[in-house]
Amino acid sequence: MSAREAAAHYPAAATHASPSAASETKQFSCDGRTHCSQMRSCAEATYFVQHCPNTEMDGNSDGVPCERQWCQ
Numbered sequence: 492m493s494a495r496e497a498a499a500h501y502p503a504a505a506t507h508a509s510p511s512a513a514s515e516t517k518q519f520s521c522d523g524r525t526h527c528s529q530m531r532s533c534a535e536a537t538y539f540v541q542h543c544p545n546t547e548m549d550g551n552s553d554g555v556p557c558e559r560q561w562c563q
Contacts, residue, residue: 527557536561 519535521543530536530548536556539546548556555562 527560530557530561533557533562 519538519542521539524530524539525543525546525548527536527548530539533556536548540548540554540556546556551558
C-alpha cells in the first residue's frame with residue numbers, strides 16, 4: 492500500500508504532528524519579535540528560534556534560547 496493509499500484509509504496516521512506540537516503552533520506565531528526581552532516564556536522563545544526568521548535569542552548557538560531570562 493502506498494503512503495497516499497494509507498493516508499486515505501487511515502487519516503490519523505497521515506498527521507505527523509503530536510497534539511502538543513499542534514497546540515504549541517496555535518499558541519505562538521511568528522510576529523516579528525526577535526529578542527528575549529520580547530518573550531514571555533521559554534516555550535515561546537524556543538518556538539520562535541525553531542520556526543521564525545532572524546531571531547537573536549541563542550547567542551552561543553547551543554540550541555537553547557534566552558538562557559539568562561527564560562530557559563535556565
